[in-house]
Amino acid sequence: MNIVDNAKSLRRICFTCVRGVGKSSVLKELNTEDLNVCFTTGSDILQEMMGDAYSLFEYLPEYRKYAYRLKIREKLQSLQEQTRKDLLVDSHITVYNLKTGGTDVIFTHLDYEFYTDIILLDSYPERILDHRQRDTKKKRVTDMDIIQKELEFERCKAAEISDKYGIKLHMIQMGEGATKELDKILKVI
Template sequence: MTIVDNGVPLRKICFTGVRGVGKSTLLREIDKGDLDMCFTSGSGILQEMMGDEYSHFEYLPEYKKYVYRLRVRDTLQKIQEQHGKDLLVDSHLTVYNLKTGNIDLIFTHMDYGFYTDIILLDSTPERVYTYRVRDTSKKRIIDKELIHKELEFEKQEAMRISAECGLRLHIIEMNNTATENMMSILRG
């Protein structure tokens, strides 16, 4: 646990939601300059580590993915130690595995003890579908039934992890109050 000079533990917040739920959009909408926090992306750190090989990450053996995820977590710890601020990480708890067709839990046992909070963006399958269809830059699942399963699995895992590990869980519905709700949690 990282503690600042005033004795208050720093928060490590996993900001999550299925692909296409609107995480990046919401992050752009909040005034980061007004918040005394470090913002980073787990995927961005992974991409920096892997370079050109990043596009093949989903096809690596599970043990190699796990090692990379642990390295990302270590990097996050160093970022927070260097800056001495709360840390907000754009990340995922679960992802649809294109290789196996399963929805995988990618939050590791090391993450359970690392994070203090989970902010889960929740939405409807229709909203996620609409976003995914519009964004042709990435290969995404556009089957509404599968999107529904992704949303439900992510929410169930967030609730399970928070209950079992004592993490604070904040669920933000993606509607016209999402930005306000996010700011309230971050200012916490």
């Protein structure tokens, strides 16, 4: 039996929004001592699996990207089995594809069954643009029209996935109170 069967009371939470919204910043501000939650990021797991080839992930064929995403999901399940805690994954539902210029849904067929909650950190395009322009360590799209489309697509897909698969959707507006809201949601979950 897998973790879903054995530990129905444990939650698996996808903490999501478009790249550059500030998810990592919100998580750094969170006081995790009184939370029974294991925190991880999908990109850290992918980087560990791929090593130096990680920077080339965007340019892999879609079937290879999907295979890596399935492996990430397996590692997440294993992590929760080991920790026996709720799991919060800093991840994405969708990503802008640099190769095609479109936005892709990156949830796999296994993710729909795995996650119990989605926490969408919402923002507005100008704030995301500002954040992306200040973060020079990462190459990110800074076209306002594309950012707006990414944001709308992420919102729509989060709502659609929540409705279709019975995954609880929580929305937090990025800003000064975002960390406090996340803390409150995690304590209720």
